Amino acid sequence: MTTDLISSLETIVGSRFVSGAAEERYLYSMDQGTMPPSEPDAVVLPATTDQVRQIVLLANERKVPVVPMGAGLVLSGLTRALRGGIIVDMKRMNRIIEVNPASRYAVVEGGASQGMLKAYLQKHHPELKHSMPDAPPVATVAGNVCIHGSGHLSVLGGSHSDMLTGMEVVLPSGEIVRTGSCGVSGQWFSRSPLPDLSGLFLGWAGTTGIITRLGIKLFPNYRHNDVLIFVAEDADLMPEMISRLTSVQAAEDMTPWMTPKPDWARGFLHINIAYGAHTKKELTFKRNLLQSSVREYIDRKIAGFLPLPPPQKGRFLKIPSPDLARFADLRRGGGFEYVGAIMAIEHFPKAYRAGLAIAEKHGVAYSLGARIIGAGHCMMFFFAYAFNRADPEDVKRASDALEATNTAALEIGGIPWKAELPAQKQIIEKMDPDTFGLMGRIRSVLDPNHIMNPGNWEK
Amino acid sequence: MQPIQYNPDLCIHCETVDCLMKCQYISFTGTEEAKTEKLKINGGEESRVLRECLTCYACQEYCPFDNNPFYLLVERQEALGILPAPRPVVEEQLRMMAPKGRITPQAVSGVVVDMCAFPMLTGCIRGKLFEGATTIVGTDIFCNIMWLHFAKNSTIRERVPRIIDNIMHFYLKDSNIRELICFHDECYGTYTSVADAYGIDVPFTPVHQFDYISGRLNELQDRIKPLNVKIAYQRPCSNRLVPHTDKALDEIFEKIGAERVPRTYDRETALCCGGVPRAHQRDELADELVEKNIDDMIRTGATYCVFNCPFCMATLAHEVAERGLMPILVSDLVQIALGE
Numbered sequence: 099m100t101t102d103l104i105s106s107l108e109t110i111v112g113s114r115f116v117s118g119a120a121e122e123r124y125l126y127s128m129d130q131g132t133m134p135p136s137e138p139d140a141v142v143l144p145a146t147t148d149q150v151r152q153i154v155l156l157a158n159e160r161k162v163p164v165v166p167m168g169a170g171l172v173l174s175g176l177t178r179a180l181r182g183g184i185i186v187d188m189k190r191m192n193r194i195i196e197v198n199p200a201s202r203y204a205v206v207e208g209g210a211s212q213g214m215l216k217a218y219l220q221k222h223h224p225e226l227k228h229s230m231p232d233a234p235p236v237a238t239v240a241g242n243v244c245i246h247g248s249g250h251l252s253v254l255g256g257s258h259s260d261m262l263t264g265m266e267v268v269l270p271s272g273e274i275v276r277t278g279s280c281g282v283s284g285q286w287f288s289r290s291p292l293p294d295l296s297g298l299f300l301g302w303a304g305t306t307g308i309i310t311r312l313g314i315k316l317f318p319n320y321r322h323n324d325v326l327i328f329v330a331e332d333a334d335l336m337p338e339m340i341s342r343l344t345s346v347q348a349a350e351d352m353t354p355w356m357t358p359k360p361d362w363a364r365g366f367l368h369i370n371i372a373y374g375a376h377t378k379k380e381l382t383f384k385r386n387l388l389q390s391s392v393r394e395y396i397d398r399k400i401a402g403f404l405p406l407p408p409p410q411k412g413r414f415l416k417i418p419s420p421d422l423a424r425f426a427d428l429r430r431g432g433g434f435e436y437v438g439a440i441m442a443i444e445h446f447p448k449a450y451r452a453g454l455a456i457a458e459k460h461g462v463a464y465s466l467g468a469r470i471i472g473a474g475h476c477m478m479f480f481f482a483y484a485f486n487r488a489d490p491e492d493v494k495r496a497s498d499a500l501e502a503t504n505t506a507a508l509e510i511g512g513i514p515w516k517a518e519l520p521a522q523k524q525i526i527e528k529m530d531p532d533t534f535g536l537m538g539r540i541r542s543v544l545d546p547n548h549i550m551n552p553g554n555w556e557k
Numbered sequence: 558m559q560p561i562q563y564n565p566d567l568c569i570h571c572e573t574v575d576c577l578m579k580c581q582y583i584s585f586t587g588t589e590e591a592k593t594e595k596l597k598i599n600g601g602e603e604s605r606v607l608r609e610c611l612t613c614y615a616c617q618e619y620c621p622f623d624n625n626p627f628y629l630l631v632e633r634q635e636a637l638g639i640l641p642a643p644r645p646v647v648e649e650q651l652r653m654m655a656p657k658g659r660i661t662p663q664a665v666s667g668v669v670v671d672m673c674a675f676p677m678l679t680g681c682i683r684g685k686l687f688e689g690a691t692t693i694v695g696t697d698i699f700c701n702i703m704w705l706h707f708a709k710n711s712t713i714r715e716r717v718p719r720i721i722d723n724i725m726h727f728y729l730k731d732s733n734i735r736e737l738i739c740f741h742d743e744c745y746g747t748y749t750s751v752a753d754a755y756g757i758d759v760p761f762t763p764v765h766q767f768d769y770i771s772g773r774l775n776e777l778q779d780r781i782k783p784l785n786v787k788i789a790y791q792r793p794c795s796n797r798l799v800p801h802t803d804k805a806l807d808e809i810f811e812k813i814g815a816e817r818v819p820r821t822y823d824r825e826t827a828l829c830c831g832g833v834p835r836a837h838q839r840d841e842l843a844d845e846l847v848e849k850n851i852d853d854m855i856r857t858g859a860t861y862c863v864f865n866c867p868f869c870m871a872t873l874a875h876e877v878a879e880r881g882l883m884p885i886l887v888s889d890l891v892q893i894a895l896g897e
Contacts, residue, residue: 331645362650402642405832407832410871
């Protein structure tokens with residue numbers, strides 16, 4: 099069966115781009131997180147939308163699972179082949195198809211990486227940029243949009259799925275659909291004013307289709323950029339501080355962080371605030387707006403901005419930030435996972451305290467933080483745990499801490515983001531049954547043979 | 558630990574109240590008001606000066622009686638709980654700069670240069686100018702004078718004796734070396750002026766970088782290729798504690814053929830670089846100081862903006878370079894003259 103499957107896949111994409119070799123299946127069986135490995139039968143790398151379509155048709159015919167994958171960096175094991183089948187690695191479909199400077203959008207293929215798009219824009223459109231997540235540059239644009247990711251322009255533009263302007267998707271049935279304006283006009287400027295079908299593919303963990311192209315919003319790339327670091331001691335004041343800082347709408351990105359290492363940072367709550375401007379005068383104006391928004395706390399001497407001479411600002415302006423990667427290697431051994439929970443800003447103090455309590459109880463190395471989404475509309479609060487993959491006890495500690503964190507996040511009123519399998523089940527448990535029922539009916543309509551990433555979003 | 562050395566009678570009978578009247582950042586209606594505020598400070602009472610002070614150290618230099626007005630002001634700020642900067646900003650920096658206890662004994666030889674907490678600058682100690690020198694660096698020997706900017710005399714009292722002990726115990730004592738070259742005049746100010754005013758014993762002889770370099774230039778006279786350039790000097794706050802060393806700096810510039818151009822903001826009227834006001838959350842004032850300093854330098858037609866303080870350089874260098882001046886440390890400028 100597998101030999102036959104591989105042979106059929108070779109017919110579609112050529113023999114160089116299909117593998118059923120044990121070492122390939124092993125590499126594709128896991129990501130860097132704590133979820134146990136699960137091997138596919140085959141891995142295939144298509145180069146065109148039509149090849150993706152043919153692969154899906156083949157899988158339907160054979161009733162073989164299909165798992166779409168970008169860079170496989172989700173950390174929560176969403177691209178593991180839980181029931182075997184084919185992993186469709188999209189990395190060959192990595193073209194930047196179009197940049198529209200007037201309407202500020204880019205159209206890229208489903209496997210185009212964040213780093214490629216950044217480099218392309220720097221070279222060809224230096225006046226524009228896109229919102230980069232704090233993931234390695236090889237992470238794909240499509241993957242991050244699909245998981246409702248966020249990044250360095252999320253205060254300005256919301257989550258990355260909010261920045262989506264349209265998609266080309268190969269449905270589980272093999273049909274090719276286009277959501278947003280591109281489905282009507284051929285241009286990718288907006289998801290409105292049509293019925294918004296993009297939501298059928300966002301947050302579904304690859305269970306409803308394979309994205310082969312997408313349009314995303316671009317933003318002005320400023321010549322002058324700066325960062326402020328606000329520091330406070332009282333977690334209970336954080337929601338109001340965040341609210342004030344976002345109210346002036348000067349920042350592009352706002353990332354609170356709390357970490358026990360280095361020692362000097364333990365117990366303090368920081369907010370990195372990145373902003374940019376076309377001129378120095380405008381930059382100073384924005385800085386003054388941000389500072390004046392929290393002047394009351396400064397005057398009370400209970401919070402303030404760290405004095406950072408220009409040479410020290412460089413590391414905080416790097417995109418993606420190297421700090422999380424540094425933390426990820428804290429325990430050595432290549433293990434890193436976090437619970438990012440999307441939640442309301444007012445839950446910040448509870449989430450912070452829950453994170454501290456869980457880290458202490460489970461004895462794990464932790465880093466807590468958040469990324470503010472929109473003008474203080476919500477946040478992705480993260481509880482990150484580093485572990486040594488070569489040490490099973492360390493993996494177990496991190497895994498237990500993650501499970502406890504998912505539970506805590508749900509109890510607080512948040513929702514685990516890009517939830518791994520156990521967390522998906524916890525969410526479903528808490529979800530309105532009619533809503534979950536609708537999810538099931540939509541899947542059945544789109545994917546009658548239930549081939550798309552089975553095992554995910556199931557009871 | 559003994560209180561700050563000062564004589565209240567000198568202030569009572571002072572006719573000029575230079576410590577406050579010469580202040581470039583706080584205005585007074587006249588000597589009478591300044592005297593009233595000064596006597597409030599001396600008496601441990603609230604004074605607007607305690608809240609408005611930029612902590613530029615300049616009053617230490619202005620006082621004709623060397624009566625330690627600035628150290629006393631900081632003492633009063635701390636006693637009255639008047640923080641120039643928000644508490645978390647100060648507390649976090651206190652932790653960052655605390656002695657970490659990571660120091661280990663090290664044999665030192667030649668001249669020993671104290672690089673304070675600036676490991677990134679140890680590369681400056683090179684060439685003939687510092688031939689055979691050993692550098693020591695790190696938070697375990699950080700001079701801690703910066704806490705004068707944050708109403709933390711208590712930290713100075715607590716940490717300075719410990720770091721002096723570290724310098725002696727881990728470096729100088731076993732190598733039988735008695736002299737310590739201070740690369741930054743904050744360190745020199747700590748081991749001379751602060752130590753004297755706070756009653757802290759210093760068992761080694763601090764030597765200011767300027768005195769060392771000036772002496773070394775005498776020995777390397779044959780190698781000097783005069784630069785024939787105009788330089789604008791950014792005098793740091795800590796030099797207010799040791800103003801006599803400014804003369805040695807003039808000698809250095811003369812020896813290397815650098816003309817220290819007259820600035821509106823140099824010597825006694827030097828203006829803060831703007832770094833500390835940012836820590837005090839007074840960014841708009843800091844912007845103004847940066848602009849005034851650089852405009853002033855540009856007006857002189859200088860080629861270089863010369864720094865002794867690494868913090869001043871970190872604060873101003875980028876803007877200085879953008880405006881067309883070359884930012885450089887004193888020692889690097891001297892090394893250019895030595896062809897190194």
